[in-house]
Amino acid sequence: MTSRSFRILGTSLLVSAQSGRERNNRGWQEEDWETFNRLMHALEAAGFTFGEDPNVAKHYPMLNKKHRIGSRPTPAGTLFVAAEVYPTGCKFEFYQELVVVNTNGGRYDFDKRQKMPYLIGKAFEVAIRRATAHLVERGFTSSQKVETPNPDPLAYFNDRWNFPSDVARGVHRFKRDESGWPAPEVIALECWGVTASRPLIPHGAVRYFRDRFGRLARGRCYGGINGMWMVIYGPGPWDCTHLHRTELLDEMPTRRKRRAIPxxxxxxxxxxxxxxxxxxxxxxxxxxxxxxxxxxxxxxxxxx
Incomplete structure (x- = not known):
């Protein structure tokens, strides 16, 4: 039996679950129907009703068994979920059909969570909590990726740098200080870009830089591995960049005075x-x- 885990990507619950049973002598895995059906039962307890996927039933009848569409009514509209099982696991993708941009429907929109009306969004959160609680109860582990450095840059750093073996042993890659960030002696190695003329930047310190348009900006710096610093310059999920130590200015540069023309x-x-x-x-x-x-x-x- 392979490791059994899950993660949330946008409004999709992705489950890694193999049955360990071969379907035929070609080595293909049998789908883990138990996990798939139990997850649907857990969502039914949260108010969902499941039926066949009309599109799959019409155009791909041989795959009809592996696809289901669930719906849960709310005062603001209906929350839908498209469920699919495959040899390596299953997927539950939540969406709505009220605020839609894609001509093919809300299922194919980007930013599906942001487009959900308030009550539909709350129903989605309840459904995700029920489904993940069920998986944890059955021994599944979360393999959730930290998608953005805001609001926790350290969690984002650890997610990018720690090896799976580090996570399994409950330790971090690199020696850490009391703040949880790499210790100064780790970053201060000369081959990682910190010299007497470019001193070590304390984690969280403000430094200045030029963006790709040449505009002056500032942000808080973290990391420093290989001389590269994660610079967070705003509250948004992607208000972040990675810059070398040579690109970071300790002080705001003074504006050059224009040369007076006689x-x-x-x-x-x-x-x-x-x-x-x-x-x-x-x-x-x-x-x-x-x-x-x-x-x-x-x-x-x-x-x-």
Whole structure:
């Protein structure tokens, strides 16, 4: 029997469950019907009613047994779930049909959770809690990925860096300090980009950087492994970037002062531009250059 686990991706519950029984002499696995049916029973206890998937029944009748559509009415509308079983596990995908962008229906929309009306969204949360509680009771483990560094950057860091063997032993990769982040002596190795001119950044410290458009930004820095820092610059789920130590500034850079142009040079340039505009009969531009000349020299010296 392989490991049995589950995770939530968007509004889908993905279950890894193999029966351990071969379907035929080709080595194909028999579906774990017990897990699939028990999950449907758990959702029925939460108010769902299951039936065949009309689309599969019409176009793929041989697969009809492996697909089910469930529905649960709420005061705001109906919450649906598309259930499917396959040799490596099963999937339960929740959706609604009130706030829809995709012409094929809410099942095929992106951001399905965000589009759910409030009461339908709460019904979805109840359904997920019932289903996952049932799986945990049967010995399944959660393999949930931490999808975003907000609001817990340390959990996101650990999820990306810890090996499965580390998780199994209950330890972390890299030596940690009391905050839970990699210890200074781990990050301070010279080959990981920290030098006397680029000192170690304390975890959570604010540093400045330029974004891909050249705009100045700032954020809190974490990690530092291989000289790369996770920089969180906003409250959104993806207000985060990864930058090398050389791209992070300890202080806000001062704005460069523009070099002053000598008055004689400015008058000469504006006069030349005014005369050229008059010659080309671009009188609107000529007026602008004349007005600029009047601002920097006595009016009686400016030709009408």
């Amino acid at each position: 008055l004689r040079t400015a008058i000469s340039r504006l006069t030349s531009l005014r005369d050229r505009a008059i010659k080309s009969e671009d009188f609107e531009a000529a007026i602008r250059y004349r007005n600029a000349l009047r601002r920097i020299q006595p009016s009686e010296q400016v030709a009408a």
